[in-house]
Amino acid sequence: MQIVLILSLVAAAIGSGLVAGIFFAFxxxxxxxxxxxxxxxxxAAMNSINVTIVRSPFMGLFVPTAILCLVIAVLAVIDWRSGASLLMLAGAALYVLASFISTIVFNVPMNDALAxxxxxGTEATALWTTYLRDxxxxxxxxxxxxxxASVAFVRALMIL
Structure with missing residues (x-):
């Protein structure tokens, strides 16, 4: 169980860190x-990115990292380790709720409207102005x- 936990935390730290870097660039x-x-x-450029990204290796990072975070949350509860488990739960919640779910609830619908x-014209300009801000x-x-989330996973690894 320990090796599964360690490998999961390492993979989640790397995955969430890479996702953070991609989002940071934007x-x-x-x-x-x-x-x-x-x-x-x-x-046109943003619509092209939105079509390209769902067919890119990004999705092979973004979605599996969310799944891995759910596994980590379960492992944190099953094998409670005080501070490490709290950090594991915090990292999982941050990634799943504020990164993954917020993408589905907020960013994707805006992308769909932009598409x-x-x-x-004036309609496109108004939509773009709102889109860009939101x-x-x-x-x-x-x-x-x-x-x-990445920081929480690294910190959990440090105190296991």
Whole structure:
């Protein structure tokens, strides 16, 4: 059981850290770059990313890390280890709720709405302005949550 727990924590720390890095890139420069180009080009670029990402290796990282976090939460409860289990539960909750579920509840519906718009008319401009602000805000949440999950998993490993 100990080796399964250690390997799970290492994989979850790496997975959530990599996801945090991807989200960090969007929060710190990709969305800013999109805000500086014409709306029609920004929408086309973001729509292209949204189509590409669901068929990319990112999904092979994002979804399995969420599943692994659920396994870690179960292991934390089954084999309670005080501080380590609390950190394991915190990391799992941060990743699953604030990174994975928030993506499904907030970012994906915004992506779906953006996919229905093209061009640079007033409707597209208004949607893009709202999208850019709201999508980026939720991306900041995902970035921070994924990073804190990674830190919690590393810290749990240190005190096991």
């Amino acid at each position: 929060s710190t420069f990709i969305m800013t770059a999109f805000s500086r180009i014409p709306v029609e080009q920004a929408i 229905k718009v093209s061009g640079g 999508w980026t805000w939720w991306n900041h949440v995902r970035t921070i949550a994924s990073l804190l």
